[in-house]
Amino acid sequence: MSQSKQEVLLGNEAIARGIVEGGCHVVTSYPGTPSSEILPAVVRFKKELDLGTYVEWSINEKVAYEVALAASYTGKRAAVIMKQVGLNVAADPLMSSAYTGVRGGFVVISCDDPGPHSSQTEQDTRFYALFAKVPALDPSTPREAKEMVKAAFELSERHYLPVILRPTIRVSHARQNIEFIPVAKLQRPADFQKDPGRWAATPRFRFQLHKELNEKLHDIQEEFETSELNTSVPGDDRRLGFIAGGTSYAVLRDTLKELGLEGRFPILKIGTSHPLPQRLVKEFVAACEQVLVLEEPDAVVELQILDKSKLLGRLNGVVPSAGELSPEVIRQLLVQQADELGIEIPAEIDTGELSQLVGDLGLPVRRPRLCPGCMHRAAFFGMKRALGSKAIYPGDIGCYTLGLNLNAVDTCLDMGGAVTIASGLYQAYRQDNRDVPIAATIGDSTFLHSGVPALANAVYNGARFVLVILDNGTTAMTGMQPTADSGMLADGGQGQRVAIRDLVQACGVKFIEEMDPYRVQEFEALIKRARQHTRESDGGVAVVIAKRPCVLFDPSPLEENPVLVAISEDCDGCQYCLLAFECPALVLDEDLGRVVVDRRICVNCGVCVEACPKGCIVEAEE
Amino acid sequence: MRLVQRGASLKPKSELDTKLILAGVGGQGVLFATKVFSETALTLGHDVLGSETHGMSQRGGSVISHLKIGSYESPLVRHATADVVLAFDQHEAYRTLVFLRRGGLCLVNGPDGDSWDRGVKAYMAENAIAAHVYPADDVALEIGSPRSANLALIGYAMSVPEMPFDHDQIRATIERITPSRFQDANLEAFDTGYRRQR
Numbered sequence: 001m002s003q004s005k006q007e008v009l010l011g012n013e014a015i016a017r018g019i020v021e022g023g024c025h026v027v028t029s030y031p032g033t034p035s036s037e038i039l040p041a042v043v044r045f046k047k048e049l050d051l052g053t054y055v056e057w058s059i060n061e062k063v064a065y066e067v068a069l070a071a072s073y074t075g076k077r078a079a080v081i082m083k084q085v086g087l088n089v090a091a092d093p094l095m096s097s098a099y100t101g102v103r104g105g106f107v108v109i110s111c112d113d114p115g116p117h118s119s120q121t122e123q124d125t126r127f128y129a130l131f132a133k134v135p136a137l138d139p140s141t142p143r144e145a146k147e148m149v150k151a152a153f154e155l156s157e158r159h160y161l162p163v164i165l166r167p168t169i170r171v172s173h174a175r176q177n178i179e180f181i182p183v184a185k186l187q188r189p190a191d192f193q194k195d196p197g198r199w200a201a202t203p204r205f206r207f208q209l210h211k212e213l214n215e216k217l218h219d220i221q222e223e224f225e226t227s228e229l230n231t232s233v234p235g236d237d238r239r240l241g242f243i244a245g246g247t248s249y250a251v252l253r254d255t256l257k258e259l260g261l262e263g264r265f266p267i268l269k270i271g272t273s274h275p276l277p278q279r280l281v282k283e284f285v286a287a288c289e290q291v292l293v294l295e296e297p298d299a300v301v302e303l304q305i306l307d308k309s310k311l312l313g314r315l316n317g318v319v320p321s322a323g324e325l326s327p328e329v330i331r332q333l334l335v336q337q338a339d340e341l342g343i344e345i346p347a348e349i350d351t352g353e354l355s356q357l358v359g360d361l362g363l364p365v366r367r368p369r370l371c372p373g374c375m376h377r378a379a380f381f382g383m384k385r386a387l388g389s390k391a392i393y394p395g396d397i398g399c400y401t402l403g404l405n406l407n408a409v410d411t412c413l414d415m416g417g418a419v420t421i422a423s424g425l426y427q428a429y430r431q432d433n434r435d436v437p438i439a440a441t442i443g444d445s446t447f448l449h450s451g452v453p454a455l456a457n458a459v460y461n462g463a464r465f466v467l468v469i470l471d472n473g474t475t476a477m478t479g480m481q482p483t484a485d486s487g488m489l490a491d492g493g494q495g496q497r498v499a500i501r502d503l504v505q506a507c508g509v510k511f512i513e514e515m516d517p518y519r520v521q522e523f524e525a526l527i528k529r530a531r532q533h534t535r536e537s538d539g540g541v542a543v544v545i546a547k548r549p550c551v552l553f554d555p556s557p558l559e560e561n562p563v564l565v566a567i568s569e570d571c572d573g574c575q576y577c578l579l580a581f582e583c584p585a586l587v588l589d590e591d592l593g594r595v596v597v598d599r600r601i602c603v604n605c606g607v608c609v610e611a612c613p614k615g616c617i618v619e620a621e622e
Numbered sequence: 623m624r625l626v627q628r629g630a631s632l633k634p635k636s637e638l639d640t641k642l643i644l645a646g647v648g649g650q651g652v653l654f655a656t657k658v659f660s661e662t663a664l665t666l667g668h669d670v671l672g673s674e675t676h677g678m679s680q681r682g683g684s685v686i687s688h689l690k691i692g693s694y695e696s697p698l699v700r701h702a703t704a705d706v707v708l709a710f711d712q713h714e715a716y717r718t719l720v721f722l723r724r725g726g727l728c729l730v731n732g733p734d735g736d737s738w739d740r741g742v743k744a745y746m747a748e749n750a751i752a753a754h755v756y757p758a759d760d761v762a763l764e765i766g767s768p769r770s771a772n773l774a775l776i777g778y779a780m781s782v783p784e785m786p787f788d789h790d791q792i793r794a795t796i797e798r799i800t801p802s803r804f805q806d807a808n809l810e811a812f813d814t815g816y817r818r819q820r
Contacts, residue, residue, distance in 0.1 A: 008660050008670055117675075141671070141695060174697035175656075175672045177664050250696035258703060327700035348702040349749050351720045357741040358720070363713045366647060368683045600768055601649065 005180045009041075011142035011171045014178045015109060016041030018149030019079050023184035025104070026054045026071035028064040030449065031478035032083030033118035034172040035111040039081055040479075043491045049183055055490045057481050060415070060449040061086035065093045065108070069162075072106040073199065074190035077153055081109045084125045089415065089450070091128065094162065098132040099209040100198050101160040101216075104188060105153035108134075112168045114247075114297035114324045120397070120414065122322065124298035125166045129274040133213050135220050136164040136274040137229060138295075140250040142176040148271070151229060158223075159216045166273070168296055170247040170324075221275040229271035230280060237264045239341055241288030243281065245270040245301060248294035248325045255330050259345050261338070270295075276304040285310055292318070292337065296325050312337075368402055372585040373558060373603035375548040376400040376441075376470055379517035380408035381581055381611065383439055383468060386527035391437035394421040396451075398443035399477045399550075400470050405582050409441065416450030418442040423454070423463040430464075437531055438465035444500060445475040445483045452503055458541050459508040464534040466527065467543045469500060472550035480553050504543045511542035518548060520610040551603055563606025566620035567595050574614075581611035638668050639692035640786045641699045645718040646710030648685055651772035655708065656687040658776060662787060662795045663691045673697035684714055705786065708779060710758070710772055716742065725750045729779045731758040731771060754782055761819065762811050770804070770811035777815025789816065 009017065016038050019027060029039040039055060046053045054071075058064035061082040068078040082090065087110045094108065110128070113119040129136035137152055139145035145167050152163040197205045224230065233253075235241070242265060244252050249269050256262050268284045270276070273295070285291050285307065293302040293313035302313040312318040320329060338345050370377045380403045383393070395401055395409030396418035403409040411421050422440035429436045442451050447469050455467065475481040482488035487497030504512050511533040517523045523546070530542035551558060571594035577586055578595065585602035586595055595616075608617050642659060646652040653674055660670045672689040688699045701720050705727065709715035712732040719742065722728060728746070732755045738746075746753055756778040762771035773796065780789045793812060800808045 006664065008657075008664055141697075170673060170697060173674055175660060175670065175674065176697070177670050247696065251698065253695040255696075255700065258700065327696065327698050331700060349722075349724050351701050354720055354742070354745050357739065357745060358716045360741075361716060361739055363716060366684045366713075 006177045007180065008175050009142060009178045010037055011145055011167060011174045011176070012037035013041040014142035014146040014176065015149055015165070015167065015172075016045060017178060017180065018146035019107075020045040020049070020051065020053070021146070021181055021183050022105070022150040022153045023077055023186035024053065024079050024107075024153070025076035025186070025188060026068055026078040027081070028056050028058050028068045028078075029081035030058055030061045030064050030086055031475050031481045032086050033478055034113055034169040035081050035083045035086070035109065036478040036481065037172075038109065039490060040481075045183075046491065051183070057490045059484060061090040062093060065090040069093060069097055069102065069106060071190075072102040072104040074104065074188075074192045076104040076188045076190060077106075077186065078104060079107045079109060079149075082111075083119065084110055084112045084123055085119055085121060085414070086110065087125055087128055094128060094134075095132050097162050098134045099206055099213055100201060101209070101212070102156060102162055103160065105156040106162045107149060107152040107156060107165055108162050109149075109165045109167070111172045112166060112297060114168055117169055120412070122297045124296075124300055125164060126273050126300040127298065129164050129166075130300065130304075132162075133217050134162050134164060134274075135217075135224075135272065136166050138166050138245045138271055138273045139171055140246055140269070140271075142171060142174050143178055144271075145171050146178060148229065155220070155223075159220055161213075161216055161220075166246075168247045170250075217275055221277065224272040224275065224277040225280050227272055227277070230277060231269045231271070232284070233263075233267040233269070235264050235266035238266065238287055239289045240265050240337055241284060241291045242267040242294060243270060243284065243291055243301065243305075244268075244294040245273055246296055248296050248330070251325065251327050251330050252294055255327055255334060259331070259334060259338070261334070261343075270301055273301050274304070276301060278306065281305055282307070292333065294319065294325060294330065294333075367405070369405060369582055369584055370399065370402050371551055372583055372601050373551040373605035373607075374399070375472055375517050375546065375550070376403060377406070377581065377583065378520055378548075378605075378607045379441070379468060379470055379523065379546040380406045381607075382517055382520050382523035383441075383527050384408050384580070385520075386524045387437045387439055387466075387531060391439055392425055394418040394425065394438065394440040396440075396442040396446050398446055398470075398475075400441055400443055403441060406580065415446055416442070416454050419451050419454035419458060419467060422465040422467065423458040423461065426463040426465050427461070435535065439468060439527070439531070440465060441468045441470055443475075444469060444471040444473065444485055445481070447500060448484050448498070448503075452507065455504065455507045455509070455541065455543075462540065464540055465542075466530045466534060467541060468527075469504070469543060469545045471500060471545050471547045472553065474550050474553045476550045476553060480550070501545060504545075509541050509543050511540070512545070513543075514545040514547050516548045517546040518605065518607055520607060551605070555603070558603050558605060562604035563609075564604055564620040565597060565602075565606055565608055565617055567597060568616045568618055569594075570614065571595050571612075571616040572614075576613060577608060577611040577617065581608060583608055583611075586611075638663065638666065638786060640690075640706070641704045642689045642691075642706045642708065643699055643704045643718050643721045644687040644689065644708045644710075645714040646685055646772075647714065648683060650685070650710040651769070652685045652687050652710060655710075655772045655776060656689055657799060658792060658795050659689055659691075659787065661799055662791050665791070665795065669693060671695075671697045684717065686714075686718060708775065710775060712737070719746070719751075722749075722751050727751070727782065727784050728753040729775065729782065729785075730755045731775045733757055733760075752784065754778070756815065756818075758815060761814055765807075765810055765814055767807035767811060770807045773808045773811040774815035777812035778818060779815075781816050781818055
């Protein structure tokens, strides 16, 4: 190891370091696991190095993409960061900007989530690279991700095209010691050169741009044939070879070593997963009897390989077609291949027996739950008490998706989906002259992301439902990024506040009320009034803004006014509170046969006093 | 107060090649504990690579942190290959035992006494897995800093001769990376654990 400055960085921080070392001028993002830590780390390096980098948390991914793209139009280097499903939102500008091309280096960082761990799909960002006809780079480790960011800027500037960098969650959330190298300072005064045939191209020009794009892609493929981003590991046993990229390559290398097979089989590591260096791959495949293709989460490289006769992969069912290629899965694949080749693998502990034993213990499943004191729990509890279980509860993306555990979330489609699904449900029942209570929930950041057009649409088309905007003042699930409603900027500065209430009003909503959901009884009454508004002759959408800061983001209101609770001895252990309220600080003591408060995690919010229908949760005497 | 000469651990320190699993529940300080070991390894000039849990799975669910020290490509520890499992909760210990190799070391925060399931205990004996249980929660509560249970368990771990890493180096890292307002509590918890007080 060299003597220069090193630090153990999260993969996302390493990517941020690559952005900064690459001299990037403009960085935009919308948070989403596993991408959220990149922009804050850019802010960190910007401050440490006193750089003039422009950073912003944008309202959504499409907006983020376009703001960064415009900077590239002026010749500056720009990067836009999002999670894989965010690229669905930004797909429109991605497709179009592939045609128009870019000027300053433009890198699209889209983090995939094989598993999935924290996403609604396991989609593969690299398919977007094929779809839009732009190059995609696929790092295997944080260290490589940092280097690839810089390679991506250079590639983008050589060919005037957006370049996708696609880390998976095991790169983004890995930690590795990373070497810091000096930051490139690129003088790029903004200089937008008018070229309507490109930047404002009409369909006739678009045909020309498409031909130009095809030529660029051809040139890039030629470049990738000899690129250092693709490497090979020699091996003499050519009965089996591996083509691998991303995390799968890293896991393959470690697992081969652990099984005593290091150096035995040849490996081709593909760092440029689109366009595929066809000659390089063809030569490699020709030299092997069979080739196992390992990549995540989908068969993007495998699909591009023209002659598949020697391939073992997802397409012929050798590799599982869903879920992560974990070290265990890859070991299983290797053991299977070794067995067929008559190679002996050293024995390991048989963990199957242990899994059986542990399974039989019936350990409680620790499913994700809302935190003690979370305002979402109070809001859901009040909503359920007001409208009951016959109502339909469309939900959305955020911590509050966990309202699922309280039976207060019936649908979760995508960002903003609560409002549109509520509208569609209303119209479907309305057609049959049926009045079913519908109460949708959406978080503050999600509402700003894509709830606003959905709400305008609902009002315009006469939909009627209750919309509860859960405003906890921050983007909590992804790590407390500021929202436009807070007015706080990405680098901590103060921007212009865009108030949610004003937006709701501007959408034409007539019923808008704001309340702290900790006041459960009043909140319940408010939800009932909101429901009533949806049934009145001149009624419509009723919006309730449930407002209270996230307890992790700002615990100060709780510290100022703590409510100590106790469980009376009358508690008969019915567990109603555990099921309907599900606070992690309320636990069943099986020896006592009743519920007790776990003082280690209770935050003294006092809301659970409402959660026992028998009145056994009480405010404690001081 | 040194009980045994450390450094004579699983591997010679000059080529520290270790795979650890740290497991617990959100809020128990699993990530901080991971940082203690990774920062120590970095100070000693080793490469470190690890993986941790974020996002939806972080909200009150199980948190498992993987840490590999030495020459590795992938941040994930495979089942049956870990040298050490450090579990801040007995249930999480059961869930993560599957990571331990033959002859591995298991350190668990749990109540005193022999509370292991009989079948699991037999499995550990059969595979030469050494299990140590220490009531870090109670210890941390007694010294008045319930949130430092993770440090009490690390302190205890450093008193186990087979544990890789050196006591003084780990303690120095804790001193260096703990925010000043938790410094006294963390070091007291670590020292109490190291002295195996209960």
